[in-house]
Every structure is written in structure tokens, then in C-alpha cells.
Amino acid sequence: MxxxxxxxxxxxxxxxxxxxxxxxxxxxxxxxxxxxxxxxxxxxxxxxxxxxxxxxxxxxxxxxxxxxxxxxxxxxxxxxxxxxxxxxxxxxxxxxxxxxxxxxxxxxxxxxxxxxNHPHRIGDAEFKPSGLAAAVDAGFTVPPTLITSNPDAARDFIGRHGPVLYKPLSAPPDSLDGSSRTVNVADVTADEIDDAVNTTAHLFQHRVDKIADVRVTVIGSRVFCVRIDSGLLDWRTDYDRLSYSVVEPPPGIREALHAYLSQFWLAFGAFDFAIDRYGAWWFLECNPSGQWAWLQEETGLPMVAAMADLLEKGR
Missing domain, CATH: 3.40.50 (Rossmann fold)
Structure with missing residues (x-):
């Protein structure tokens, strides 16, 4: 054919x-x-x-x-x-x-x-420091973040910006005894920092005092915002505890979403935000190849149709 x-x-x-x-x-x-x-x-x-x-x-x-x-x-x-x-x-x-x-x-x-998205642009956008810098340029509120291999710098950052999370900078495939595994986001204290930090780069970030998370999926010009309530530090660790609701973004967020994607020449992005007790949205990351289809099943949002519209139309 x-x-x-x-x-x-x-x-x-x-x-x-x-x-x-x-x-x-x-x-x-x-x-x-x-x-x-x-x-x-x-x-x-x-x-x-x-x-x-x-x-x-x-x-x-x-x-x-x-x-x-x-x-x-x-x-x-x-x-x-x-x-x-x-x-x-x-x-x-x-x-x-x-x-x-x-x-x-x-x-x-x-x-x-x-x-x-374009595979080269996906590669560019997967660098977390680049994504955080682009988020600041786009106008998002970004938690204070440190990338370092210096234990003293890590301890000092935790002292000034605690509570602090440790986050992996990448997600390389890994397995143990035939089962896949990942490095989870976790709280870290100054007394847990030792000389092992100087073996490679590490990312430390202020932990937002959040009441909920938001996954925002941008498909071309379409923006789909889903609030996720879980009580979890990282909602991706237990999908059975999640509840979903469709929400509208605060003023300025839509413009910032498209500004962010434009910096990387992306047509799609899966954004994660934390909502604090005052209703502010804090940018956490954007995955240029993120999952999204399960949210249609949970909310009824026409996301598959939106993606098909985009691909059918082409450039």
C-alpha cells in the first residue's frame, strides 16, 4: 500500500x-x-x-x-x-x-x-537546567534550584532554601533482578549530604508547600489542565490514590506555556505544576514526550481528537 x-x-x-x-x-x-x-x-x-x-x-x-x-x-x-x-x-x-x-x-x-515533536528539539528540552531557565524566561514561577557536585554548596542551599528535594537530572533505563527501577524524588536534609555528592552532578530544589498538582498538556494551540489531588510528594508513585478535576489556568499561564514551547520549537508538551495554599502555580518541569492519554479516560477531555487534528492538518 x-x-x-x-x-x-x-x-x-x-x-x-x-x-x-x-x-x-x-x-x-x-x-x-x-x-x-x-x-x-x-x-x-x-x-x-x-x-x-x-x-x-x-x-x-x-x-x-x-x-x-x-x-x-x-x-x-x-x-x-x-x-x-x-x-x-x-x-x-x-x-x-x-x-x-x-x-x-x-x-x-x-x-x-x-x-x-522534532527529535532534536526533544533532546534539547530534556535537559532540566535548560527547561528551568526557559521557564523563568517564559514567566513561570520556578522554585529555587541548585545543580552542583559540591557537598558544601548543597548543604548551604538546603540551609537557605529548606525544605529541599533531591531530583534525578535524567531517567536512564535501569533494572535490578529483572525489574525496572527509577530514582525517586525525595526529601533531603543537610546531614544526609556526604562526599558522594562530588562524584557527579545533582539537582536540589526547594520543596513547594503544595496542596495539589496540575498536569497541563499542550497539543498545538489546545491547552488541557487537569488538577491531581493525591497527598503524595510525587503523584506518579501511586496512581490508585489520584483524583482528577478539570481546571482553568490562572491569568498568564496560557501565554507562558506557548512561550516556553516556542523557545524549544515544540508543538507538544506535558507540563507539571505544584499549586500552593495561596493558589499560585509553580513550574516543576515539562516533558516533551510525556504521557497524556490516560487523562482523557479520567476526565473526558478530547485530547486524542486534538492530537489527531494537529497531525492531520500538518504544517
Missing amino acids: NSIGSVLVVTSIDDPTADLVTAELHDRGVPVTRFDSGDFPTTLAVTATITGDGLSGTLSTPSRIADLASVRSLYYRRPSGFTFPGLDAQTARFALAEARYGLGGVLASLPACLYV
């Missing part, structure tokens, strides 16, 4: 959010080519030519052929990494780099394509 004007959906096989969006686009008669970049080169093939007329060529899966010159939009979610199990370690490293810069470079260079 030749899918001219396709929407490309780049994600892993197990992605319920992408499933919903793909089904919605299919129901609308919009051609979709879905694939995992980790399928390359086994069941995914690319042939791209760059001439004076620009980039052209095809991307092929077992059931679709997408014309690279007429892709209307690309929905980049969370694809798996390239793997080359049949090669020795050194050759596999070379093949992985070539795949990343070859296939990855083609996908990042599609003409007249709307990216949701």
Missing part, C-alpha cells in the same frame, strides 16, 4: 497512547505509517536521495510505503533503540552510529513536515 501524505508515527510496539491516536487517524481516513526505529533494518527500510530539489525517497514497512517528500506530520513518541544482535560488539557500535545518523538524519529532515 502506497501512503502518500502519510502521518508517520515513530514509537515502540507497546504504546497505548499511539494506539489511540493511530486508530483515530485511521477512522478519519488519514494514511498512517507506524514503525519503531528499532525495527531498522530488519523490517524497516529507507531510501533517501538529496539533490538540488531537496530530499526525496521512501520509507518502507511490511505494510506501508511512505513518500518522504510528502509526509504531512511526524509523531515522535518513544521508539526503542537500534540493535544489531548478529554483529560483534565493535561492528555493532559502528552500525548503530550509522543508523542513528543515517535513518535518524533522514527523519529529522523531512520537507514541509510538522514535527510533534
